[in-house]
C-alpha cells in the first residue's frame with residue numbers, strides 16, 4: 001500500500017499539524033518525482049481577529065523550535081513575531097527571581113495564531129501576521145489545495161477513506177490525515193471509523209489576552225515571561241507573556257472557574273504585574289480550550305493517520321513543536337514507506353511513543369512542583385538557589401536550565417529531569433535550605 005503518481009491525500013484540519021504535514025508531503029514527493037495531490041480542509045480564516053481566526057494557544061515558540069523549523073524550510077519571518085522574550089521571572093508569594101536565557105542570544109518567539117485578539121482590527125494595518133495563516137500559505141505554495149470547508153462526515157468507500165462536506169459533496173482519498181486538534185467535533189469522526197483509535201485525554205485550560213497598552217506591557221513585564229507559583233488549589237501553571245500591547249494570561253489546572261480566576265487576579269504577586277488600578281475589561285478576548293494530557297490509542301491504520309493534538313503531543317508545552325515532529329514523521333512514512341498500518345506502526349509510531357514516554361517524566365516534574373507549592377520555605381529555597389546560580393558566572397546553571405526548558409519547551413522532560421535532580425543541584429538545594437532554616441532560628 002503505497003502512494004503513487006496521482007495518488008490523493010486529504011488532510012482534515014489546517015492548523016500547524018495539518019499545514020506542516022501537507023508542506024512536508026509535497027516537498028518530499030517532489031524530491032522523488034512523485035506527483036501527488038493534496039487537499040487541506042480548513043473552515044477557519046486565520047486572517048481574522050478574535051475567536052473566528054484563532055486556534056487558541058499561549059503562542060510561545062522556543063528558540064530551538066524556530067531553528068528546527070528554519071532548517072526544515074519553514075523560516076519564521078520577523079512580521080510573525082509580536083514580541084520576543086529573553087528571560088523568565090519566577091514569582092513566589094515572598095520573592096521573585098529572573099532567569100536569563102541559558103545560551104547567549106537565545107530568544108523565545110511570541111506569536112498570535114490568528115490575526116490577534118478581538119479588537120486588534122482597530123489597528124490598521126494590523127502590525128503582525130498569524131502563524132497558522134503563514135503555515136497554511138506555505139503548504140499551498142508547496143502545491144496543496146485549500147478547501148475552506150468543515151468536514152461533516154468520514155466513512156469508508158471501496159476500502160478508501162471518504163469525506164463528506166455539509167453541502168453533500170464527497171471526496172475519496174488514498175490517504176486521509178486527521179489534524180483536527182482537540183477542540184470541536186472533528187475528533188469524534190475519526191473515533192467512529194473503528195480502526196482502533198481512541199482520542200488523547202485532555203483537560204480545559206484558560207487563556208485571556210489582557211490589553212495593557214504597549215508602554216505598560218514594557219514597564220510591567222519587560223521582555224520576560226512571568227510565572228507565578230501561587231498556592232491555589234487545583235492550579236498547575238500560571239503565566240503572563242508580553243505580546244505587543246497585550247499580556248497573554250495562560251492558566252492550566254483542574255476545573256478552572258470564576259472563583260479561581262478571582263483568586264489569581266487578587267494575588268499580590270499578580271497585582272504587582274498589572275497596571276495600577278487595572279480591571280479586566282468586559283470585552284477581553286478569552287477562551288477555554290482543551291489541552292492534551294494523555295496519549296491516544298493507535299492513531300493510525302491502513303490509509304489513515306492522525307497528527308498534532310488529536311494524536312501524541314507534549315504535556316503542557318510545545319504543542320507546535322510536537323505537531324512539527326509528527327508532521328515530519330507522517331510525511332516521511334507515507335512518501336518513503338507507504339500508507340499501510342504496518343508502515344505507520346514501524347516508522348510513525350516510534351515518534352508518538354517518544355513523546356508519550358517523555359510525558360511520563362513530565363508528570364513526575366509536575367508532581368514534584370505540586371509538592372513544593374504549599375510550603376513557602378521550600379519555594380523560597382528554590383528561588384534562592386536559582387538566584388545564586390544566576391549570579392555566579394562559573395555555575396553550570398543546571399537548575400536554571402531545567403526551569404528555562406520547562407517553560408520554553410526547548411528540551412525533553414528527560415533532559416529537564418536530569419538537570420533538576422542532578423546530585424549537585426540536590427546538594428545545593430539542601431545546603432541552601434539548611435542555611436535558611438538556621439538563619440530563621442537565629443533571628
Ligand SMILES: Cc1cc2nc3c(=O)[nH]c(=O)nc-3n(C[C@H](O)[C@H](O)[C@H](O)COP(=O)(O)OP(=O)(O)OC[C@H]3O[C@@H](n4cnc5c(N)ncnc54)[C@H](O)[C@@H]3O)c2cc1C
Pocket residue numbers: 012013014015016017018041042043044055056057058059060061149150151152179180181182183184185186187205206207250251289290291292307308309310313317318319320321323
Ligand atoms: C492554554 C494553551 C496554551 C498553549 N500554549 C502553547 C504554546 O505557548 N506553545 C505551543 O507550542 N503550544 C501551545 N499550546 C498547544 C498548541 O495550541 C497545540 O498543540 C497546537 O495548536 C496543535 O496544533 P494542531 O494543528 O494539532 O491543532 P489545532 O491548532 O487545534 O488545529 C486544528 C484545526 O482543525 C480544524 N478542524 C477541526 N475540525 C475540523 C473539521 N471537521 N473539518 C475541517 N477542519 C477542522 C480546526 O478549524 C483547526 O484549524 C497551547 C495549548 C493550550 C490549550
